[in-house]
Amino acid sequence: MVNVLVNLFSRIGAPLTRGIVKLGFACRFFIAILRHSPVSLVRFRLTMREIWFAGVLSVLIIVVSGLFVGMVLALQGYETLVRFGASSSLGVLVALSLVRELGPVVGALLFASRAGSAITAEIGLMKATEQLAAMEMMAVNPVARVVAPRFWGGVISMPLLAAMFSAMGIFGGYLIGVQLLGLDEGSFWSQMQAAVDFRLDVMNGVIKSAFFGVAVSLIAVFEGYDAPPTAEGVSGATTRTVVTSALVILALDFVLTAFMFRGV
Amino acid sequence: MTFVMSAPLVEFRNVSFAYEEEIVLRDVSLTVARGQVVAIMGGSGSGKTTLLKLIGGQIRPDSGEVLVDGENVGNLGERDLYRLRRKLGMLFQFGALFTDLSVFDNVAFPLRERTNLPESMIRDLVLMKLQAVGLRGAARLMPAELSGGMARRVALARAIALDPRVMLYDEPFTGLDPISLATTGKLIRELNDALGTASIVVTHDVAESLALVDYIYFLADGVVVAQGSPDEVRASEHPFVRQFINAEPDGPVPFHKPAAPYAADLGLEAANG
Numbered sequence: 328m329v330n331v332l333v334n335l336f337s338r339i340g341a342p343l344t345r346g347i348v349k350l351g352f353a354c355r356f357f358i359a360i361l362r363h364s365p366v367s368l369v370r371f372r373l374t375m376r377e378i379w380f381a382g383v384l385s386v387l388i389i390v391v392s393g394l395f396v397g398m399v400l401a402l403q404g405y406e407t408l409v410r411f412g413a414s415s416s417l418g419v420l421v422a423l424s425l426v427r428e429l430g431p432v433v434g435a436l437l438f439a440s441r442a443g444s445a446i447t448a449e450i451g452l453m454k455a456t457e458q459l460a461a462m463e464m465m466a467v468n469p470v471a472r473v474v475a476p477r478f479w480g481g482v483i484s485m486p487l488l489a490a491m492f493s494a495m496g497i498f499g500g501y502l503i504g505v506q507l508l509g510l511d512e513g514s515f516w517s518q519m520q521a522a523v524d525f526r527l528d529v530m531n532g533v534i535k536s537a538f539f540g541v542a543v544s545l546i547a548v549f550e551g552y553d554a555p556p557t558a559e560g561v562s563g564a565t566t567r568t569v570v571t572s573a574l575v576i577l578a579l580d581f582v583l584t585a586f587m588f589r590g591v
Numbered sequence: 592m593t594f595v596m597s598a599p600l601v602e603f604r605n606v607s608f609a610y611e612e613e614i615v616l617r618d619v620s621l622t623v624a625r626g627q628v629v630a631i632m633g634g635s636g637s638g639k640t641t642l643l644k645l646i647g648g649q650i651r652p653d654s655g656e657v658l659v660d661g662e663n664v665g666n667l668g669e670r671d672l673y674r675l676r677r678k679l680g681m682l683f684q685f686g687a688l689f690t691d692l693s694v695f696d697n698v699a700f701p702l703r704e705r706t707n708l709p710e711s712m713i714r715d716l717v718l719m720k721l722q723a724v725g726l727r728g729a730a731r732l733m734p735a736e737l738s739g740g741m742a743r744r745v746a747l748a749r750a751i752a753l754d755p756r757v758m759l760y761d762e763p764f765t766g767l768d769p770i771s772l773a774t775t776g777k778l779i780r781e782l783n784d785a786l787g788t789a790s791i792v793v794t795h796d797v798a799e800s801l802a803l804v805d806y807i808y809f810l811a812d813g814v815v816v817a818q819g820s821p822d823e824v825r826a827s828e829h830p831f832v833r834q835f836i837n838a839e840p841d842g843p844v845p846f847h848k849p850a851a852p853y854a855a856d857l858g859l860e861a862a863n864g
């Protein structure tokens with residue numbers, strides 16, 4: 328009986344302590360990245376390269392997804408709005424949903440699976456093939472040379488990608504609402520302009536995506552750096568990056584939204 | 592070539608090291624002088640790579656001292672450690688070339704990161720180093736386009752880019768065809784004599800090492816079990832040395848990993864009883 332209890336506790340406790348230890352390592356790693364960041368900002372070419380790989384190469388998937396999400400929003404929103412005779416507010420609905428919520432969140436989820444996983448795999452493979460150790464032996468700090476530029480590349484790319492997602496989504500909403508369903512173009516845009524507040528809506532969305540950018544980039548570089556230096560180790564770390572990022576994005580989104588909630 | 596036998600460039604004084612519970616090195620002492628090529632021989636998992644990591648300060652000894660050019664590596668802070676590593680060149684087991692950089696940029700990497708030389712001078716230096724390993728013609732290739740032996744020679748050019756005083760080689764012969772193997776061995780010796788470095792070659796290739804090196808340490812289970820010049824090693828009666836250089840499957844290093852009695856494992860005992 329006692330044995331069963333002890334077993335139960337250790338089975339719950341072991342993953343828990345492992346998780347907490349890992350969280351501790353991640354925090355220390357975050358501080359190390361910040362401490363070694365000057366190199367990636369002074370030699371900005373290093374970071375530019377990562378913005379290219381993480382950001383620019385993600386533009387296509389972000390743009391296409393944003394367009395479709397906006398079009399679906401318009402179709403669904405129209406159905407509901409038309410029942411209340413408020414179909415001219417479709418532009419407002421689409422814009423607010425995207426700017427405040429879907430742009431940052433869906434953009435970050437896509438970013439995590441497109442760029443985050445690639446960053447983890449790249450750093451993990453560099454570790455497995457001793458490239459990071461070789462760098463250390465050449466007296467070059469891999470956190471400064473490899474990790475920090477990728478981290479900042481992700482942090483810089485994320486809000487820009489989220490903005491592109493929202494912009495494409497609004498364009499998609501315009502295509503469906505105005506071009507397909509025949510809403511009045513003037514009221515579509517002017518209502519949107521009147522109802523969307525720059526600071527409360529747009530800026531809050533940007534703040535969200537900045538948080539997500541830090542979270543996803545940190546998870547991606549940490550999982551890569553922490554991966555066991557084997558093939559299974561790297562593939563496991565890549566999966567963990569996507570899963571952990573998704574959970575962290577959604578949890579963070581709830582917390583941030585609660586803080587930004589106005590209650591009107 | 593004669594060198595003044597001054598203070599050794601690398602010295603281990605009664606060094607012990609353990610990963611968590613597993614003891615890897617026990618009371619290891621060795622010295623490597625300028626101009627010397629020294630081999631560390633031992634089976635897989637005997638702690639050879641660990642020994643090189645101690646020299647580079649990637650790990651610190653639990654007890655004892657590791658001295659590189661007179662400095663105690665275990666006591667250095669991060670800044671001093673990075674300064675010390677500039678005197679070290681290391682060839683990793685499979686080269687560890689940066690896969691996203693060309694051969695030229697790989698060799699230029701330490702020069703660009705650690706010096707302020709103008710790009711024109713870096714170019715000349717890189718081509719000189721590549722010429723030294725016979726691969727100037729491969730400067731524009733990517734690492735994925737190289738054979739194993741070529742990759743290791745490029746890595747060698749990269750390791751000597753900053754003219755190190757101590758060269759470390761981790762199993763430089765593993766997985767090479769006989770010609771590449773002989774080429775690599777010849778390069779190690781030539782570079783050592785030309786640059787006046789001290790070289791430590793971790794290996795289990797007996798024939799190549801005996802022809803190449805000045806002194807040999809045998810490592811088994813983290814202990815130095817035998818040492819000597821190549822001639823002394825060939826004449827040695829030490830059972831471990833004999834097993835190693837004659838490649839005998841059984842001896843002081845047992846063929847069987849310790850286990851429960853075979854019959855018991857197969858369940859025969861129970862059937863009989």
Ligand SMILES: Nc1ncnc2c1ncn2[C@@H]1O[C@H](COP(=O)(O)OP(=O)(O)O)[C@@H](O)[C@H]1O
Nearest residue numbers: 610613615633634635636637638639640641642
């Ligand atoms: N990072 C590590 N953590 C724990 N144990 C390790 C680590 N690296 C090596 N070991 C263990 O230390 C022993 C010696 O390893 P190593 O020095 O790599 O041997 P060698 O290079 O001679 O094959 C092995 O038993 C290995 O399992």
Ligand SMILES: [Mg+2]
Nearest residue numbers: 639640761762
């Ligand atoms: Mg090894």
